[in-house]
Amino acid sequence: MPDLPDLPVRAVLDELLAALTGHGAAVLVAPPGTGKTTVVPLALAKAWPRGRVVVAEPRRLAARAAAARMASLLGEQVGDTVGYAVRGDRKVSRATRIEVVTTGLLVRRLQHDPSLPGVSTVLLDECHERHLDADLLLTLALDARAGLRPDLRLLATSATVATDRLVGLLGEGTPVVRATVRTHPVTTVHVPPLRGERVEACVARATRRALSEGDGDVLVFLPGAGEIARTAALLGDVPVVPLHGRLPTARQDAALRPGDGQRVVLATAVAESSLTVPGVRAVVDAGLARVSRMDHRRGLAGLVTTRVSASVAEQRAGRAGREAPGRVYRCWPEHEHPTLPAQPDPEIRTTDLTRLALELACWGTPDGAGLDWWDPPPPGALAAGRAVLTTLGAVTADGVTDRGRRLAELGLHPRLARALLDGADAVGPRTAADVVALLDDDTLAPHPDVSDALRALRAGHPNTDRWRREARRLTRQLDATTPASRPASGDVAWVVALAFPEWLARRRSPGSRTYLMVGGTAADLDGAADAEWLAIARADRRPGHTEGRIRLAARADQRLAETVGATMLSTVDEVAWAEDVVARRITRLGAIVLTDRPLRDPDPAAVRAALTEGLHATNLTLLRWTDTATRLRDRLALLHRAIGDPWPDVTDPALLDRLDDWLGPELATARRRADLAATDTRAALSRLLPWPAASRLDELAPERLRVPSGAHHRVDYSADEPVLPVKVQEAFGWTTTPTVADGRIPVLLHLLSPAGRPVAVTRDLPSFWRDGYHQVRAELRGRYPKHPWPTDPTTATPTARTNRTTR
Structure with a gap:
């Protein structure tokens, strides 16, 4: 190899080679432009002539550019000593010693053979960018090195990186080599x-x-x-x-x-x-x-x-x-x-982890446990990815399936890989490849309608060359035995739906721009909606909105939706409370209601559950509480407060908790709201009376109390304490305050005028006779001269009559 260019990284090459020789791994921290991506691989290949140096770059553009730069330094063509491999494009030869690849491609090679035969050194470039593929590649390379290739040299390079964490991953004592560069202000x-x-x-x-x-x-x-x-x-x-x-x-x-x-x-x-x-x-x-x-x-x-x-x-x-x-x-x-x-x-x-979940399943560690991670995958996001893989048939509880491995080998997102394989069977390899090539890079789409976008690309849109190369590559990846089918209307939507079955969507109402997806998410379509059903290829979030936005879709129909989404079809009998019992037989495709018909003979248990829900929602106001039922409930409430067990709690929450104990027979036969309204609530409430203590109910909380005049007046138990309204003249001679609940609770007396108007309230009758009566007498005897107003009410004869009547 010729001499290396005079770049700042040359000053640390000896230190770097020594670190890799002694430890097998190293971290190189060097600013951009120092030659770490181009000079270092050349130096590694020169130092270790046996074995290939593989440089992993996060982007295809960077991979091709790095290979071109190194080839120019050697005065060669790309594909000689230095080559590259990106998805759909590879330039290498038998003479290639340095191969620049994308991180995703190197992950696939590790999955195919974790021993990386023929590779002596792996250079992981730009680790600080923290792309998903780069993080996964580092994790899998460390695992392969620990198990199969302890001789594999790993070099992580970065412009700015948290070296402590990276050193911890590569192994305690991993050397960190720094290349400084004279920067201009x-x-x-x-x-x-x-x-x-x-x-x-x-x-x-x-x-x-x-x-x-x-x-x-x-x-x-x-x-x-x-x-x-x-x-x-x-x-x-x-x-x-x-x-x-x-x-x-x-x-x-x-x-x-x-x-x-x-x-x-x-x-x-x-x-x-x-x-x-x-x-x-x-x-x-x-x-x-x-x-x-x-x-x-x-x-x-x-x-x-x-x-x-x-x-x-x-x-x-x-x-x-x-x-x-x-x-x-x-x-x-x-x-x-x-x-x-x-x-x-x-x-x-932050991103979708479906593809990561498939790679981990293929590696044999579905949850990523036991692997060394820079940042481990969030459990929730990883579980969501596994759920998608399960629906695609890529994984089961036992691990990755043969279908899952085939999907992974295609190098696409698992959704698109599924659409390519199953779409080839449904609509033919060419159509499937054309659509998937567009979906894989939807920035190629010149129109938000997938069919219109494909027509534009086939007619020579500026993006046609890129799209056509990718479509041809995907077609080659399909089995040569895949039968070609005759294109038909709706083919495009079939492929889209196979990739995103939970994004099949139905318009919410005629003319509406809002569609409800099978998965339950609503999304708006830009412009007027002219299709009842859509197979959505791209929808994204809109900050501050509950609905998403549809970016790319194909017109579909219900037959397509029911076929592709067959696993999400369900027919259930639903009985629920909605101001009354509503019983319907509903067929759904995920969250989308396809049919909704009245159910003539609903399950009695479901009806009972709906009525119970209605009672909870209305706090028992569905029942008709008669005066007799209300008075019984008030009496029981007082005894529960005053005595406790065995007298039941009859507050709303307590009664709702014990519906079966007192309203069970009525709930068993009721079918609608009106049936509950016809319930004899006093008879139902009587089921809560504790036996044999119930025999003392009228003694402990009598409905009426006998007053000195001989009359029986009703006690009002609706307040916190029992109240007895009685005229003053009827209470003459009553020297003790009446009580209930075995003397525990004094009755609050509302003393009335002869006309029935309140003149005093007391729970201490002797005190009233002594201190309050004389003022009442002075105020009322002139107004009611026909009624007795003795000076000593404690010895007077009680009466409800006037003086004349009494004589």
Whole structure:
């Protein structure tokens, strides 16, 4: 091999090789641009001529670029000493000593043969980015090294990394080698958005300022391809070069070559690390990143635009000082910078883990237990992924199935792998491959309708070449014996539904834009809804809304939905309370009601349960509480308060807890609300009377009390204490206050005038005769002269009559 270029990492190569020789693993911390991705693999291959060096990159663009750079350093073509392999594209030969691969592809090779035959060293590049595949690759490589390949050398490289945690994973005492680089000063300028200004307008304004304040290229970081296109339009005649993962390979490569004059490179996060964009003197940072977030409750995954972390902002800024003094223009207020999160969230904490769950099942550790993780997968998210795999037939309680292994070998998300395999049987390999190629990268879709999108791609849309290459690759992956079927209407929807059966959806009402998915989530369709059923391919969350938003879908019908979602079909008899007993036979596809008919002969137990629910919901007001039932309940309530057992608690909660004890016969025969309203509640309540103590009910809580006049007056037990209304003249000669409950509770006397109006309230009658009566006598004897008003009421004859009547 020729001499290595004079890059900063050369200064630590001897230290790095010694660390790998002595320990078998090492961590290399080196800033971007130091050559860790290109110089180090060349040095490893030179130091250990036997065995291949495999470099794992998180992105396809970075893998191809790194291989091209190393091949150019050697003066060779890619595929000679240095090659690469990404999904659908591989350039290697028998002479290849260094192979750059994507992390996902290396995971598949480990699954196929954990011993990695012919590989001497694995270099895990850009560990700090914490992509899901990269975390899984590190975990599986450590497990393979511990069990099968103790001689396998592992080198983890990063620009910024928590070395303590990484060293703990690689093994106690793992050497950490640091390469320092002489950086040029970078001036930081904050260009916050104006009031109401969109991010693209702010970025365009900052970019024009960067162009006017210095020479060299300007590297602009934006969250996605949509923002790149809109910013390019705002920049007008400024030379713009886009750089993101959706571009054709030739256009990506063009962005990584020096330009003829000053230019603006509009890039996504792909330019943060692994890649070097030459000629950059200024960076404009929108301060935003697009990351995947999974809402497991709704079953929706979505790309969410978030603020970048402080470490990412620093790494982006460093791009400006790679070759000369530079400037970074940050499109957020300076006072907000300290509030940025320190590090980005690892994908394993936030994204859909269905594919990870399948890889773990194939590895033989479905729950990931016993493996060394940087961050272990959250149990809830992993369980959700396993639930999806179970519905796809990929795993059972006994582990991964043969079908699951076939799905994993396709290298697609398990949903899409299922759609490819089963779709090939249903609609033919070509149609299945065409649809899956679109679904796998739905950014290719030029239309929100899958059928219209495919027609546009087949007619020569700008994304046609990428889509056609992927469709051909998928077709080749299918068995050659898969029968081809004649295309028919609805084929597209079949494939979509096979991938996302729980996203089959039905319009909520005629003309509505809102659809209810089989899984229970509602989502809105942009524009007018002209289909009763949809097979949804992409729906994402909308912050602040309960409904999701449908991004890509195909028109479907009920027959398709019932066929693909057959495992989610159910017919049940439902008896429930809704102001009355409602009994219906309902056929559902998941959460979608297909038919709903009245049930003529419902299960009596279900009817009883519904009536019980109604009684609880209304606090027993469904029953007709007659005066006699209410008085009995009030008397029992007083005895329970005063004496306790065996007298029952008859409050609403207590009666609801004991419905079977006192209302059982009525509940057994009632069929509707009206039946309960006809219940004899006094007779029902009498079932709670404690025997034989019930024989003393009239003694302990008499309905009426005999007063000195000889009359019997009703006692009111509805308040906290019993009340007896009685005229003053009828109480003459009563020298003790009456009591109930075996003398425990004094009766509150409401003493009335001859006209029946209250004149005094007392629970101490002797005190009233002594202190209060004389004032009452003075006030009332002139008003009621015909009635007796003796000076000594304790010895007077009680009467309800006037003086004349008495004579």
